[in-house]
Amino acid sequence: MVNIEGEPKPILLTMRPMEHWWARGPLALKGFGVGSYSTSAGHWESQTSTTKHEHTALEASSGTIQQDPTLRQNGQIYTMTTTNHDKYVCAGATTYSGPTVPYLAKTESCSQPVLGCDR
Numbered sequence: 001m002v003n004i005e006g007e008p009k010p011i012l013l014t015m016r017p018m019e020h021w022w023a024r025g026p027l028a029l030k031g032f033g034v035g036s037y038s039t040s041a042g043h044w045e046s047q048t049s050t051t052k053h054e055h056t057a058l059e060a061s062s063g064t065i066q067q068d069p070t071l072r073q074n075g076q077i078y079t080m081t082t083t084n085h086d087k088y089v090c091a092g093a094t095t096y097s098g099p100t101v102p103y104l105a106k107t108e109s110c111s112q113p114v115l116g117c118d119r
Contacts, residue, residue, distance in 0.1 A: 035098015
């Protein structure tokens with residue numbers, strides 16, 4: 001458990017299974033937000049892909065396949081191609097503008113041994 005002093009009351013965090021921190025909510029916090037997040041606008045991108053389909057003579061004689069202008073005979077196999085034009089949105093980049101926290105390396109010695117358990 002971790003107890004964080006705060007206003008209007010302390011926040012108690014508990015480690016749950018799967019290494020998730022949990023706190024009973026809702027939580028009310030008093031203070032100032034330092035820094036902000038901003039997201040740039042996303043943009044559209046397009047991609048074209050071509051797929052080749054192979055059909056037997058029986059399949060190629062069906063009405064819908066037979067009408068396809070890309071249908072070609074290649075010996076015993078008939079081939080046709082399908083071209084897809086896909087558009088999708090690429091999300092914008094999120095940036096944080098706020099203070100950086102300097103971390104200092106520190107070495108501590110522990111006078112108490114680590115306790116274990118026998119199974």
